[in-house]
Amino acid sequence: MNLQLQRLYDIARKDERRIIGLMSGTSLDGLDVALCRISGSGPATQVSVERFMTLPYNDSLKDDIRTVFAKLEIEFEQLCLLNPYIGRIHGQMVLDCLRIWDIDPGEIDIVASHGQTVYHAPKIQHKRDKFPNATLQIGDGDHVAAITGIITLSDFRQKHVAHGGEGAPLAVYGDYFMFSKKGENRLLLNMGGIANFTYLPADGDASNVFTTDTGPGNTLLDAYARKLLNKAYDENGMLASLGQVNADLLLALKTNSFFDAPFPKTTGPEVFNIRYVEYAQARSNSTDLSAADLMATLVQFSADTIVDAIRRVIRKSEMYRIYMSGGGMHNPVLTQAIRTQLPECTFSQTDELGISGDAKEAVLFAVLANETLAGGATSFGERQGVPSVTMGKVSFPQ
Incomplete structure (x- = not known):
């Protein structure tokens, strides 16, 4: 077995995982970083937030994102460049937090990265019959993993869309469990x-x-x-x-x-x-x-x-x-x-x-990552828009 797959397997079997949840919303104010200890899964999920910090985006990064944010027409090269660039910035922000907290990256099991939403297009909004719901978050997980050296789960919203949801809001899962x-x-x-x-x-x-x-x-x-x-x-x-x-x-x-x-x-x-x-x-x-x-x-x-x-x-x-x-x-x-x-x-x-209102969205993605690793047994029924799925794509550091 590939050693990185073995590492993921071992993490999934642990009684407790240390997961960093990352969230940057449409306000573009910065990156929320929540270090969580999580045990159990589904309704038995137990979460404690060890550390939380918001690292602000500088004006230059905000301006860069706004060139593609929620716009019908953009410079495609800019979007292509921002995808890895933001992933690397988010990865460095994780390392900055760990340094401030005096925690070695090797002590962290998983990074759960939401990425930066740049466009959201549910079918009710785009009204193009042949196309499904769609949403786009940039800040590629491979770059987060490569910078931090930590296995990263990212791009959570696509599985939700793939099973008939709109890719948001994903809070239904974490809120129910927590x-x-x-x-x-x-x-x-x-x-x-x-x-x-x-x-x-x-x-x-x-x-x-x-x-x-x-x-x-x-x-x-x-x-x-x-x-x-x-x-x-x-x-x-x-x-x-x-x-x-x-x-x-x-x-x-x-x-x-x-x-x-x-x-x-x-x-x-x-x-x-x-x-x-x-x-x-x-x-x-x-x-x-x-x-x-x-x-x-x-x-x-x-x-x-x-x-x-x-x-x-x-x-x-x-x-x-x-x-x-x-x-x-x-x-x-x-x-x-x-x-x-x-x-x-x-x-x-x-x-x-027990969860800070400022940290809640970042914690949510840590919980979603935990559910992908150790859960997946909870049924939310067969309703449109609330698929019973686990989410997140795996990026290995090497």
């Missing part, structure tokens, strides 16, 4: 660039669990923070807190077939971007809004579409606890707009469940 609790209806609300939630019913039945995107989370807020404030984001929602919601623009923003589509569904900045807002402003005669009023309206847009989606799931006769994660949980204007409309729900952060 956070389900018999007797409590839970919604795990992640507010990244795009907002999504996982529904975890109190009966614990995996065939009823699902994750869906709801629409914009921070993607429009951050885009306009860059445009209006020359900042990466509107810190603490300060600009939004000074404005008034424009009802006409809000209605125009909500006029999109995505919001009426059945669950589960996905979307991205390919749809919800500055052009989308400008078109909605033109249709609603609101092009002269102040910066504060525009930001306030965009916050309300994110909040309303999150709430509308959640209301399609919850029953008035039952209690629900919503656990928040992602960058949006730090925006008090956004979170208050959501809480106000869901007074019957109790709100917390995933920190109360």
Whole structure:
């Protein structure tokens, strides 16, 4: 047997694995690195986060990614060059973290790398009959493995697509394994660039669990923070807190077939971007809004579409606890707009469940890698969009 295959086999047989999960989202703010100890699999998965760090992307890297990010037309050579380049950067970032943490790379079993999403194209969005759902993450796993010297699992979303899913959100798997609790209806609300939630019913039945995107989370807020404030984001929602919601623009923003589509569904900045807002402003005669009023309206847009989606799931006769994660949980204007409309729900952060809300997405990919190595026995039923599959492609260092 090839020695690297033997190493993978031995890791899969271990009672406990040390796995580094990597996540970089559509906000392009940096790479989340979570070092996890994981034992068990499926609903018996046990996770402890030993270390967590976010390494920011510098402006040059952000600019490079934005040349291909969520665009219909790009320079193809740039995409080709960025694929290995980002993989090597992510690999070096892993080594940087391990050096800071004083941990030898030889002590790590697996790196689980999400990569950097540059385009997301579910069939509901691209509307080309002969083509399936599609999504593209770059930052090649072979380069991560070669730089770190650690076996790497990557490109998780393609198996999901291959079995009829949209490639996102993948939180349904990790959330169910880590956070389900018999007797409590839970919604795990992640507010990244795009907002999504996982529904975890109190009966614990995996065939009823699902994750869906709801629409914009921070993607429009951050885009306009860059445009209006020359900042990466509107810190603490300060600009939004000074404005008034424009009802006409809000209605125009909500006029999109995505919001009426059945669950589960996905979307991205390919749809919800500055052009989308400008078109909605033109249709609603609101092009002269102040910066504060525009930001306030965009916050309300994110909040309303999150709430509308959640209301399609919850029953008035039952209690629900919503656990928040992602960058949006730090925006008090956004979170208050959501809480106000869901007074019957109790709100917390995933920190109360033992996983930092900032680290949760990186931890998710460590859990998905663990399931590929040691699990794969959990059935999520035969539903469209929630295939019962294990995910991730293996890259050996040598």
